[in-house]
Amino acid sequence: MGNANSKLSKDQLEELQKLTRFEKKELKEWHAGFLRDCPSGKLSKEEFCKIYAKFFPFGDPSDFADFVFRVFDSDGDKTIDFKEFMIALSVTSRGDLDEKLKWAFNLYDIDGNGEIEYDEMLTIVTAIFKMMGEMIKLPPDEDTPEKRVDKIYASMDKDKNAKLTFEEFAEGSKKDPTITQALSLYDGLI
Incomplete structure (x- = not known):
C-alpha cells in the first residue's frame, strides 16, 4: 500500500x-x-x-x-x-459468523477448488493438534486428528462423498458449538 x-x-x-x-x-x-x-x-x-x-x-x-x-x-x-x-x-x-465461516472454509480448502476434501481437513486438523500441543484435553472420540475429522465429516458430509461444500461446512459449523466458539475467539480483543 x-x-x-x-x-x-x-x-x-x-x-x-x-x-x-x-x-x-x-x-x-x-x-x-x-x-x-x-x-x-x-x-x-x-x-x-x-x-x-x-x-x-x-x-x-x-x-x-x-x-x-x-x-x-x-x-x-x-x-x-x-x-x-x-x-x-x-x-x-470483527467479522460476522458468515464472514468467518467463509474465511475458515478458504483455510481448509487448501487447493482452492471450492470443496474441502477429507485429506485437506485432516492436514489442517493435524496442524492444529501440533500447534496446541498438550494444552487441550479432548474427549476420547476426538483425541486424534483422524477421530476429530471423522466426527466432523459424520456430521457435515450430508452426501457422504468425503468432500464438504461451503454450504455443508457452514451448516455443520453453525450446529457445532466448538466451531462457532473457535471462530469467535478473537471477537472484541482487537
Whole structure:
C-alpha cells in the first residue's frame, strides 16, 4: 500500500475503512505498528510464522501458520501487505459468523477448488493438534486428528462423498458449538 515508510493517504484510509470494520484512527495506529514490525511494508512467511509462534509457545504452530499465511496473502505474492493484513484481521476479529465461516472454509480448502476434501481437513486438523500441543484435553472420540475429522465429516458430509461444500461446512459449523466458539475467539480483543 504505497511507500512502505509513508503514512496512509486519505484515499488508502477511505478504501480500508470500506473494506474493514476499523475506524480511521485504528487503521493509522495499526499501520504505524505494522511498519515498525515490517519496515519494508511486507510481511514474509518466515516473519509471520515467528509472530504466530509467540502465541502458541507450548506447541509447534509452524504448519498451521503456513496455512493461515496463505489465506492472508490474498494476491498470492508470498508476502502480506498492510491491506491484506487488515482485511484478514477485520474478518477474523470483527467479522460476522458468515464472514468467518467463509474465511475458515478458504483455510481448509487448501487447493482452492471450492470443496474441502477429507485429506485437506485432516492436514489442517493435524496442524492444529501440533500447534496446541498438550494444552487441550479432548474427549476420547476426538483425541486424534483422524477421530476429530471423522466426527466432523459424520456430521457435515450430508452426501457422504468425503468432500464438504461451503454450504455443508457452514451448516455443520453453525450446529457445532466448538466451531462457532473457535471462530469467535478473537471477537472484541482487537
